[in-house]
Amino acid sequence: MSSTELSDTSVNDSVTVTLTVNGKRYTRTVEPRMLLSDFLRHELGLTGTHVGCEHGVCGACTVQMDGQPARSCLTFAVQAQPHAISTVEGLAPARGQLHPLQEAFRECHGLQCGYCTPGILMTMQAFLAAHPDPDEAQIRHALSGNLCRCTGYQHIVDAVALAAKNARAAKGGAA
């Protein structure tokens, strides 16, 4: 296809984005530059995902794309379309209940101001799914892409270890 035959309709300053978030479909028309973090928070009102830096370092904005943690501040909403997006709002099984990982955080005082917490939950839920029996060093390594300024991480590590232990016990394995 030569550039003279090329239609300009493929290059747009507005895009219609359809996203599946926590199993529900949403459609909005936005500028292509709209970041996924802003789309989730302000177009969809899912404010559980927080924004800390908008340059991919702090991890507060971490969501899952097809179950894999990713920085929503480093993704344009339009790029997220082929993927199933999971945010913290989708973790708990129902209103008034907590996901076992959330429960473990509460048990261990794994949060103080709570701002970094959703990003950490989405990161560690995926980590534990892939590594059900981590040691402390592995947990800290997996956590190292999420900054927390309040806790000093110790209780977060405890919470993740407890969640792993509970999950193994629930499966009937060794605690």
Next chain:
Amino acid sequence: MSTRYFGEPVKRNEDARLLTGAALFVDDVELTGMLHAAFLRSPYAHARILSIDSTAAKQRPGVIAIYTAEDLGAYWQPGPLLVPPPPVAGITFNQRCQVPLAKDVVRHVGEPLVLVIAESRYIAEDAVNDIVVDWDPLPVAADLEAAARPDAPRVHDDVPGNVAAWVRQTNGDYATASRGAHLTIKRRFTYDHGCSQPMETRGVVAQWDNKADKLTIWDTTQAPVAIRNGMAAMLKLSERQVRVIAPFIGGGFGPKIMMFYPEEVLVPWVAMQLDTPVKWIEDRAEHFVATTHERGQIHDAEMALDKDGKIIGVKDVFLHDTGAYDPYGLTVPLNSQCTLLGPYVVPHYDSTFTAVFTNKTLVTPYRGAGRQHGVFVMERLLDIAARELGITPAEIRRRNFIAPDAFPYNHKIIYQDFTELTYDSGNYAPILDQVLKTIDYERFIKEEQPRLRAAGKCVGIAVVCYVEGTGIGPYEGAKVQVQASGKVSVVTGIGTQGQGHYTSFAQIVADATGVDVTDVEVVTGDTDQFYWGAGTFASRGAVVAGNAIGQAAGIVRQKILSTAAEHFECAETDLVIENGKVSLAGVPDHSITLGELARQANPMRGAVAPGTEPGLEATSYFGPTMGATASGAHAMIIEVDPETMMIEIKRYAVAHDCGVVINPLIVEGQVQGGVAQGIGNAFFEQLVYSEEGQLLNASLADYLLPTALDVPRMEMTHTVTPSPLNPLGIKGVGEAGAIPVGPLYAQAIEDALQLHKIKVELLDIPLSPSRLWELTRAGKLE
């Protein structure tokens, strides 16, 4: 009264909301028709504004309004002085406060000069980039020492020498007493405390309801009541027309109590001007220049000692970088001046500081609030003296501790609360012993270290001590009320930024009123719910608000008893309050729920007796005359790679005394978080400025906050020396962890690398592998 909850590691009431992403933070506020703000901020550290051309910006679709200083008219005024100068004789103080938008001149990178209001933050930022400013750059006073020289460029034209303040405080007569000293140590120390970097940046949302004649402001502030009072005054509204809500806040640490930030002053005003809600959320790049720092001091310090290593006196002359404006007065350098004394007897003290204006972001308290700087100087002087005298670091400290029977101990100099610096209580030797025991200090020195050194490992150990003044006044208040539902509500004027107030305060009330801790609903940070208060800062929330709550809860308990006694026609002593019910002792079936009792206390008919009030409710205030002094000791074992100077923390121990503990989990969390910030301060974080006052590392990629791999597991022990200053006996704990980490690193690294052998001393914070390599290569070259 049961103590079912007080002192227990109760799980937090607020966690479910936070964990499910259901908690409201300021940027979560969405209002119909809400517009968005962005600021054009100065790219220069010091420059004259010759002209501002917003024509292109105004024409951009989606841009609603643009404001410069001129457009503010009479509303434009410098901010108030938050903390007046202390009542110290001979003091110099030059008040120069920040302005809402720069007029004629900018004095630091990031100072705002134009406000843009647009339909989205995206468009607002586009418009900011459309604005053309004609600048006349001026000479910059960036470096602290350079700014203090008489020929330095003036940050404020009418302040010669950039002297924001000069303060000298003395106790005894150092000059005379030190003449007979066996040993005098004299060194120059520099300490830079970086900036707070909470995970949530600042933000303000304002909504003016023209019909209801009411203004609502959501603000990430640590002092909602003060914001309410100040904004009402500035906007010429009644305080009753203004509601300030500090909802869930993503970390405060001090800079979120600075008032009044330009954005706090402007967003509500614009919302009223445009009769439309307006939101401003600070992005991280802005945060580096627009939110206050704590930064650095240079100390020329001297300690005189006798042959046993007992301090005769300390003399210290230091420079303090206060940034371009000084609305927060002298809190930070005063804290440095006072907290230098630590847990030690210092018979003679002569301390002078000059606070210096620089063309950089404002300096206001950040977790530790200047204590770090003083503690570093004292702890390093002791370490250097110890080495000269052949005493161990632990021993020299032990010999200088204030004795446990010497309290209250008055140092006679003026503290940040303008009273004489007096420690209310303390017992320091057991804390030192505890931390040494936890880290197996003796065994490490005698067995492990020699063995590891023989194997070629560079391992070191260190121990440092500190005190922390907490729980200062003026006061806080609280209202406790049993509701018709049987739940108990607590409201107080302070806000919460992660300290667990929804739980610790609930514990106090649950014990007093006999309900489950999850049935106590705590409201903080809403000025419509509680009218009076100062704020969450200086490690005072639990102490001051906690005690007000304790008092109010006690009064409510009394009302429960007297109301129930009337209801059962018995004596109060026959009653038991438990599980949300009042019953006759021994006859649990003969009971009434608290909710029913509350309804009875609020009659729809009949009369309320004179001198009594309806309901089961009480409001109480607590105003301590002075602060309660917490204390602690930290110890650390490290290994240093001598080729790369990378450090691995092998063990970290904290022994802490914050008096009576409400919730040990929360206390642990506060200390651990503080230590993490201390580690960042000591070894990772540094604000790097060019000579032109440009911040070279204004991103989280280059300003290094510690991660989970950089902060060790901490072994914590706790001692209780109750404060006699408040009924609950508690002391604050918010800042403790952060205070002594700098000198701990210095001592540990000197030990690990045996730096005394190459005559290298670590006198500056922050350190880093590169800095250590540069320092030690110089030592080797000698």
Next chain:
Amino acid sequence: MKPAPFRYAAAESLEHALALKARYGEEARFLAGGQSLIPAMNFRLAQPAVLIDINPLLELNFISAGTDGLRIGARTRYATVEHSAEVDTLQPLLAEVLPNIAHPQIRNRGTLCGNLAHADPASELPAVMLASGARMHARSASGERWIAASDFFINLFETALRADEMLVEIELPPLPPRTGTCFMELARRQGDYAMMGVAVQVTLDAGGKCTLASIALCNAGPTPMAAPAAAQVLVGNSLDSKVIAAAAAQAQSEVSPNGNVHATADYQRHLAGVLTRRALATAGARALQKVPA
């Protein structure tokens, strides 16, 4: 920190993507993972007028091993490469560097080719490409060419790619027998850009003497830096500690780092020596394991 406005095109095919790039030239950038581009755009350091999203081009999502080497397509994310058994076996140097690059959240989206086209000399991957002797496949609407890694990195954030070209895949040559590799870096925190990083590859003969060597460093200058003179010190010798020390000293003298907020230039230079020495020791030991006793 919102990016400036741009127009967006989702590539319908490789030809479509290349045609758009030919039309818009320097005004357009390709968007793959965006993990280097989007932060730059959020800071408004990059303000492309047009973004051509190549994520739909699934045909460029591949790792394929052939006799000429291992090829990785432009749409292949770090995470895919990290979890590839083929990469582990055939390209251990690449496998070793990947966990050092940022964090899993970044690696779940970012692509190798995107990183290489971005050409940040502080980045680890360009140095690995140099040490491995990789080559880059560039295509445009009017043709294609292969560019050796040693010709690919021109300057800070500048590659040999022309305004109308796209980096569509890279090829890493097969490891010769008896080859050991090692990547080592020193960063302030896990996942940060390295203050200094070294990638080495050494090949031994049946007698354990070095026949081939390559050393490349990151953050040692405006581009990833090969250290051929240092590598030459090794050739013909057994890799004992004396030879390695000499090579390391040579590498240290060849680098010209700029220094930055985390490290002085002298400290970086010092690290270049230390890390080269340590990496060569490890690579040498790994190679020796493959030499029959």
